[in-house]
Amino acid sequence: MEHDTGGVSTLSTKIVVNGTPQELTHDVRTTLLDALRDHLGVTSAKKGCDHGQCGACTVLVDGRRVVSCLSLTASLDGTEVVTAEGLGSPEDLSDLQQAFVDRDGLQCGYCTPGQVCSAQAMLAEAAAGMPSHVTDPSALADPDAALELSDAEIRERMSGNLCRCGAYVNIVAAIRDTAAQRAAATGASEEETS
Amino acid sequence: MRPFTYERARSVADALRRTVGATDDGASAAYLAGGTNLIDHLRLGIRETDRLIDVSHLDLTEVTELEDGGLRVGALARNADVAAHPLVRRRFPVVSAAMLAGASGQLRNMATMGGNLLQRTRCVYFQDPSTPCNKREPGSGCSAIEGLGTYNALIGASDACVAVHPSDLCVALAALDVTVVVEGPLGERRIDFADLHRLPGDHPEQDTTLDRSELITTIEIAGPGFAGHSRYRKLRERASYAFATVSVAAALDVQDGRVADVRLGLGGVAHRPHRARRAEDALRGGPATHEAYAAAIAAELEQARPVPTTPTRCSSCSAPSRRCWTR
Ligand SMILES: Cc1cc2nc3c(=O)[nH]c(=O)nc-3n(C[C@H](O)[C@H](O)[C@H](O)COP(=O)(O)OP(=O)(O)OC[C@H]3O[C@@H](n4cnc5c(N)ncnc54)[C@H](O)[C@@H]3O)c2cc1C
Ligand code: SF4
Ligand code: FES
Ligand code: FES
Numbered sequence: 001m002e003h004d005t006g007g008v009s010t011l012s013t014k015i016v017v018n019g020t021p022q023e024l025t026h027d028v029r030t031t032l033l034d035a036l037r038d039h040l041g042v043t044s045a046k047k048g049c050d051h052g053q054c055g056a057c058t059v060l061v062d063g064r065r066v067v068s069c070l071s072l073t074a075s076l077d078g079t080e081v082v083t084a085e086g087l088g089s090p091e092d093l094s095d096l097q098q099a100f101v102d103r104d105g106l107q108c109g110y111c112t113p114g115q116v117c118s119a120q121a122m123l124a125e126a127a128a129g130m131p132s133h134v135t136d137p138s139a140l141a142d143p144d145a146a147l148e149l150s151d152a153e154i155r156e157r158m159s160g161n162l163c164r165c166g167a168y169v170n171i172v173a174a175i176r177d178t179a180a181q182r183a184a185a186t187g188a189s190e191e192e193t194s
Numbered sequence: 195m196r197p198f199t200y201e202r203a204r205s206v207a208d209a210l211r212r213t214v215g216a217t218d219d220g221a222s223a224a225y226l227a228g229g230t231n232l233i234d235h236l237r238l239g240i241r242e243t244d245r246l247i248d249v250s251h252l253d254l255t256e257v258t259e260l261e262d263g264g265l266r267v268g269a270l271a272r273n274a275d276v277a278a279h280p281l282v283r284r285r286f287p288v289v290s291a292a293m294l295a296g297a298s299g300q301l302r303n304m305a306t307m308g309g310n311l312l313q314r315t316r317c318v319y320f321q322d323p324s325t326p327c328n329k330r331e332p333g334s335g336c337s338a339i340e341g342l343g344t345y346n347a348l349i350g351a352s353d354a355c356v357a358v359h360p361s362d363l364c365v366a367l368a369a370l371d372v373t374v375v376v377e378g379p380l381g382e383r384r385i386d387f388a389d390l391h392r393l394p395g396d397h398p399e400q401d402t403t404l405d406r407s408e409l410i411t412t413i414e415i416a417g418p419g420f421a422g423h424s425r426y427r428k429l430r431e432r433a434s435y436a437f438a439t440v441s442v443a444a445a446l447d448v449q450d451g452r453v454a455d456v457r458l459g460l461g462g463v464a465h466r467p468h469r470a471r472r473a474e475d476a477l478r479g480g481p482a483t484h485e486a487y488a489a490a491i492a493a494e495l496e497q498a499r500p501v502p503t504t505p506t507r508c509s510s511c512s513a514p515s516r517r518c519w520t521r
Contacts, residue, residue, distance in 0.1 A: 077202075
């Protein structure tokens with residue numbers, strides 16, 4: 001619904017944020033990042049560059065990772081948004097969040113919510129067989145080839161998330177641990193059902 | 195950002211009606227796809243619009259087969275989805291590889307095929323409204339010619355603008371048989387990919403031959419048939435997530451040690467994705483050897499006009515080219 005109020009037009013947009021339906025009235029120009037931080041008080045998504053370059057504002061929209069600083073709220077009517085708060089809480093961390101803690105995958109923590117959201121989606125992308133820039137050319141051209149999530153793959157797939165503190169080595173370790181745990185858990189449950 | 199209104203297009207016809215309607219009213223309109231280029235430019239004040247027409251929800255996201263073995267890709271399909279699509283990976287791996295070499299996982303999830311083609315040809319000064327730039331403000335001068343020119347065009351630049359087209363995807367498409375299908379006020383128009391982007395000449399403010407109201411609906415990749423054997427190589431200042439210093443897209447058909455056919459695109463060298471026809475001609479029918487490839491790239495670069503700020507860029511074209519052949 002569009003209203004015109006003296007040159008600036010406002011809109012009502014419905015989105016579900018971390019499981020809670022929200023209806024917000026906002027300036028048409030509001031990005032998802034500003035809507036989250038300034039309208040909804042969801043502050044885990046960080047404004048690093050505001051130009052799509054750093055990944056600190058990464059959130060999941062309908063399960064896919066995006067940079068919220070270049071996403072227009074108006075375009076997202078009807079979507080489901082998940083931020084780091086929605087992945088787990090301090091009392092009940094997700095496996096990935098716990099791995100970041102266990103591996104010291106952070107220093108100042110500014111980039112961390114974006115890293116965690118990005119990693120969550122990246123693991124799903126890899127599990128779905130999506131290739132990357134470092135995937136071997138013969139495997140790229142063969143959609144049936146198995147894809148192994150090596151450290152080089154993790155680094156490449158996470159290159160959209162910058163960390164000024166340089167916690168990269170431990171971030172890769174945390175993601176590697178989580179991937180292994182999840183693979184083991186899937187293997188175990190497959191054995192149970194067979 | 196200057197205020198604008200937001201409208202969600204319900205169909206291609208609806209999108210066109212809204213855009214043409216705006217123009218008839220003396221207003222400006224812009225199509226919003228993934229927004230990764232447009233939102234940034236609206237916010238920087240580089241682009242202004244009265245009406246934003248959101249086409250990102252249009253049902254133009256499928257990858258389907260053409261009868262001759264080619265593919266038809268919807269203009270609103272996301273770069274990540276097309277790069278991972280099994281048909282694209284099998285038939286045109288160079289297209290997948292080029293997209294995967296560009297931007298980041300997050301941006302590829304947002305960026306669309308049409309938006310990638312129409313992202314602005316630009317340099318760092320274009321992005322900085324405090325500097326003169328003929329592309330941003332015609333007649334204001336060019337900051338790059340005498341400035342930080344590491345990325346300046348080597349081929350086809352003008353005195354008005356030396357920017358290069360930043361897309362990786364477009365370098366792959368330049369090497370293939372591609373038709374861009376657009377819908378405009380006068381109906382459908384089919385544009386050969388080579389005719390989509392412009393050299394700067396005296397009008398660097400125009401990146402393409404499209405009219406502002408025309409909407410890209412489909413990208414058809416028809417061949418060549420040997421594109422199953424194709425590669426993309428990109429040189430950049432860091433290992434990942436940076437624009438190209440130079441890049442090469444190559445498709446090669448070698449029979450009995452001879453180059454039966456070849457397609458070559460070069461990125462980072464010109465105001466538009468560059469099809470390296472001279473190199474192709476030099477190679478076709480000759481031996482498939484390193485010497486022949488090196489000579490072919492040298493033949494292509496005879497037309498290059500490197501400036502003092504780009505001393506190594508010509509020689510850097512040969513390294514990714516070589517790696518296209520050897521891996
Ligand atoms: C930090 C960063 C790094 C990047 N790195 C790379 C890189 O390494 N390689 C690379 O190739 N790209 C890179 N990009 C650019 C990115 O790929 C483009 O911004 C993206 O492809 C644009 O697509 P979009 O759908 O978001 O377009 P939008 O931003 O929505 O639109 C771009 C332009 O195209 C017009 N438009 C969009 N769709 C249509 C259509 N169907 N018909 C007519 N007009 C249309 C819009 O009106 C607008 O003028 C980078 C971008 C960022 C922000
Ligand atoms: S090279 Fe082109 S885009 Fe860059 S400052 Fe000069 S005119 Fe502007
Ligand atoms: S704040 Fe969005 S990418 Fe930096
Ligand atoms: S932990 Fe400080 S920026 Fe990453």
